[in-house]
Amino acid sequence: MPFVKISVTRDGVTKEQKQQLIKGVTQLLKDVLNKDFHLTHVVINEVDTDNWGMAGEQVTEILLSKMK
Amino acid sequence: MPFVKISVTRDGVTKEQKQQLIKGVTQLLKDVLNKDFHLTHVVINEVDTDNWGMAGEQVTEILLSKMK
Amino acid sequence: MPFVKISVTRDGVTKEQKQQLIKGVTQLLKDVLNKDFHLTHVVINEVDTDNWGMAGEQVTEILLSKMK
Amino acid sequence: MPFVKISVTRDGVTKEQKQQLIKGVTQLLKDVLNKDFHLTHVVINEVDTDNWGMAGEQVTEILLSKMK
Amino acid sequence: MPFVKISVTRDGVTKEQKQQLIKGVTQLLKDVLNKDFHLTHVVINEVDTDNWGMAGEQVTEILLSKMK
Amino acid sequence: MPFVKISVTRDGVTKEQKQQLIKGVTQLLKDVLNKDFHLTHVVINEVDTDNWGMAGEQVTEILLSKMK
Numbered sequence: 001m002p003f004v005k006i007s008v009t010r011d012g013v014t015k016e017q018k019q020q021l022i023k024g025v026t027q028l029l030k031d032v033l034n035k036d037f038h039l040t041h042v043v044i045n046e047v048d049t050d051n052w053g054m055a056g057e058q059v060t061e062i063l064l065s066k067m068k
Numbered sequence: 069m070p071f072v073k074i075s076v077t078r079d080g081v082t083k084e085q086k087q088q089l090i091k092g093v094t095q096l097l098k099d100v101l102n103k104d105f106h107l108t109h110v111v112i113n114e115v116d117t118d119n120w121g122m123a124g125e126q127v128t129e130i131l132l133s134k135m136k
Numbered sequence: 137m138p139f140v141k142i143s144v145t146r147d148g149v150t151k152e153q154k155q156q157l158i159k160g161v162t163q164l165l166k167d168v169l170n171k172d173f174h175l176t177h178v179v180i181n182e183v184d185t186d187n188w189g190m191a192g193e194q195v196t197e198i199l200l201s202k203m204k
Numbered sequence: 205m206p207f208v209k210i211s212v213t214r215d216g217v218t219k220e221q222k223q224q225l226i227k228g229v230t231q232l233l234k235d236v237l238n239k240d241f242h243l244t245h246v247v248i249n250e251v252d253t254d255n256w257g258m259a260g261e262q263v264t265e266i267l268l269s270k271m272k
Numbered sequence: 273m274p275f276v277k278i279s280v281t282r283d284g285v286t287k288e289q290k291q292q293l294i295k296g297v298t299q300l301l302k303d304v305l306n307k308d309f310h311l312t313h314v315v316i317n318e319v320d321t322d323n324w325g326m327a328g329e330q331v332t333e334i335l336l337s338k339m340k
Numbered sequence: 341m342p343f344v345k346i347s348v349t350r351d352g353v354t355k356e357q358k359q360q361l362i363k364g365v366t367q368l369l370k371d372v373l374n375k376d377f378h379l380t381h382v383v384i385n386e387v388d389t390d391n392w393g394m395a396g397e398q399v400t401e402i403l404l405s406k407m408k
Contacts, residue, residue: 003346005347006342007343041137053229071313074138091257108257177392180393181391189291192298209277229297236296237280319383319385323358325362325384327366
């Protein structure tokens with residue numbers, strides 16, 4: 001029954017990394033709560049950096065200012 | 069007031085099917101909870117098959133293994 | 137794979153009504169998208185009327201003003 | 205700690221408008237709940253008009269019927 | 273059409289503060305995106321401090337360690 | 341920046357188990373995507389078994405039928 005939604009910025013997460021996240025979270029729910037593998041769903045929500053804000057700033061701008 | 073979010077894999081859901089989901093859910097909330105049509109919002113969230121995992125596997129891989 | 141989240145105000149939804157919502161949405165996803173019953177998850181999220189706002193007002197206040 | 209998700213239809217929201225939403229919501233949480241700027245995250249979720257329904261109709265159709 | 277979900281820790285947010293959040297967000301969406309007041313829904317999701325983690329720690333523990 | 345929401349049925353998850361979930365998910369995002377611990381937020385959403393449905397049935401009923 002568990003449903004896990006992982007929201008991250010869209011910045012080149014690979015198919016392999018997504019698979020590692022899915023496997024890792026499913027294993028964690030088995031280890032901690034003894035949830036049957038077959039019941040766990042994981043969704044990865046990639047968010048454009050223009051659409052994510054922290055501390056009042058767009059992540060796009062935060063990343064740009066770090067590059068300077 | 070109801071707000072319904074339907075998450076499905078992105079695999080060719082047509083505009084007509086989306087309309088049927090919206091109409092069907094809105095009618096269901098009218099039938100079961102007597103919610104005024106004008107208050108019901110429905111959002112359909114299409115998720116890439118690389119980004120959805122079940123039983124520790126990406127849906128992309130599950131679909132591929134079924135085709136073999 | 138479908139995951140459906142139904143958010144409604146907490147105002148006495150009964151266990152039977154919840155069951156009707158779950159059955160109805162699961163059937164709809166079978167009818168429209170041919171989704172296997174066993175893959176559909178439905179979560180009903182009941183929200184206190186103080187915590188839901190429409191048109192800038194708390195639902196609690198909207199309901200009270202209608203009773204006058 | 206606050207996390208705010210703003211879902212709107214995808215209809216040409218500009219980068220500047222997104223920045224204004226992020227700044228405005230972060231300021232609001234500071235003003236009302238005294239939440240430290242650095243703890244507030246805002247995500248803007250743009251939804252295709254085919255994927256949003258109101259009153260049983262797709263927003264795409266509602267907008268088209270208004271233009272006639 | 274906008275739908276805004278504000279998640280905060282459950283730590284005594286008052287009914288008046290909730291009303292201020294609802295009014296403020298609705299006004300912001302009017303100011304920035306010219307969204308009609310009547311279309312904006314706001315839901316405040318209060319989360320127990322045991323159920324929210326930051327930097328790998330429960331907020332309950334973070335708050336306790338600050339009080340020492 | 342990551343934000344992770346874990347939805348599980350409310351069936352006696354302990355404070356310690358919640359802490360293990362928070363630590364485990366935060367570590368996973370560090371290991372797989374190299375995300376700074378301080379940026380990861382985790383929320384655990386416990387859902388009453390009457391409010392979660394699988395395969396068209398309430399989890400409450402599924403659990404009861406398994407006990408017979």
